[in-house]
Amino acid sequence: MIKFWNTARGIGAADAWRDACWLQATAPTERETGMLIHQLGIPESFIDDIADADERSRIDTSNGWMMIILRIPHNNLATSRAPFVTVPLGILIKDNKVVTVCHHETEMVNDFIARQQRREAGFIDAVDMVFRLFLCAAVCYNKYLRRVSDLIEQAKYNMEGKKIANSDLISLSRLQDTLTYFATSIKGNENLLGKIGARLPVDELDAELIDDVNIETNQARENNWIYINVLNSIIETNANIINNDMSQVMRLLTALNIIIMLPSLIASTFGMNLINGMENWEWGFAVAIAVSVASIAACYLWFRLKNWL
Numbered sequence: 001m002i003k004f005w006n007t008a009r010g011i012g013a014a015d016a017w018r019d020a021c022w023l024q025a026t027a028p029t030e031r032e033t034g035m036l037i038h039q040l041g042i043p044e045s046f047i048d049d050i051a052d053a054d055e056r057s058r059i060d061t062s063n064g065w066m067m068i069i070l071r072i073p074h075n076n077l078a079t080s081r082a083p084f085v086t087v088p089l090g091i092l093i094k095d096n097k098v099v100t101v102c103h104h105e106t107e108m109v110n111d112f113i114a115r116q117q118r119r120e121a122g123f124i125d126a127v128d129m130v131f132r133l134f135l136c137a138a139v140c141y142n143k144y145l146r147r148v149s150d151l152i153e154q155a156k157y158n159m160e161g162k163k164i165a166n167s168d169l170i171s172l173s174r175l176q177d178t179l180t181y182f183a184t185s186i187k188g189n190e191n192l193l194g195k196i197g198a199r200l201p202v203d204e205l206d207a208e209l210i211d212d213v214n215i216e217t218n219q220a221r222e223n224n225w226i227y228i229n230v231l232n233s234i235i236e237t238n239a240n241i242i243n244n245d246m247s248q249v250m251r252l253l254t255a256l257n258i259i260i261m262l263p264s265l266i267a268s269t270f271g272m273n274l275i276n277g278m279e280n281w282e283w284g285f286a287v288a289i290a291v292s293v294a295s296i297a298a299c300y301l302w303f304r305l306k307n308w309l
Helices: 030-038 044-051 107-119 126-159 166-199 204-270 284-305
Strands: 002-006 012-014 021-026 058-062 065-075 084-094 097-102
Touching: 030 044, 044 058, 044 065, 044 084, 044 097, 058 166, 065 107, 065 126, 065 166, 084 126, 084 166, 097 126, 107 126, 126 166, 126 204, 166 204, 204 284
Parallel strands: 021 097
Antiparallel strands: 002 012, 002 021, 058 065, 065 084, 084 097
């Protein structure tokens, strides 16, 4: 799907391509991709790079076009079991032409449009738009990290007061995957921002935007590492709980085995086909039973004193 936005005074929908216009391509079809390549002259290699879900954040130039690939957060994909992932957003610039290409319908781009419409102001130039996209991406990371925090709290609540199920551990592992994706992408965007600041003309307003982006990005990075540490702590605690439960079960089984072993030893001893002096005694069987019961009681009391039972 391709949309045209007039960015001269605020953001408003346009019917066709014109100067000071932003072309937004979302999950473009094959025909729309051909239009981008043949009518606008965008290098086909750029389109292929943006289509690669694993493409890293970077900047490149070819045929007068500058390509900036930004990693942005996105809801769960069909190909991933993590609740949130990151996808590439391509920003293509040539003269006064600005084209964004993303192969997923993302919340971040919709938030960016809504935010700029509330500002009721357009973009000074393409550089201003690029830095505002960076800022919106950083804000979006913080928004998604708050959702991750809610999922962590929900997982902790579900695991309290009940036995830990495999599904609980799997859900925590998937949250770890999400935070790993976020950490890598945030770091890549941060490095890319430094490169762009050195290659694009930056005025005083752009410098202020860069400061805002750095603040939001630092907050997202710090929050991300905090949640990673919290998740690691939860998983480590659960592992210790499982080991402790297993230790208690093994201790109980060992105590029961010893308690049962002593009367079995006594019975097997007196049950041998050997002369032991008790085979003709009328109280022999009763004495064997009494000794067995006494050994069971003695072992039980000893294990109770040791808190094994």
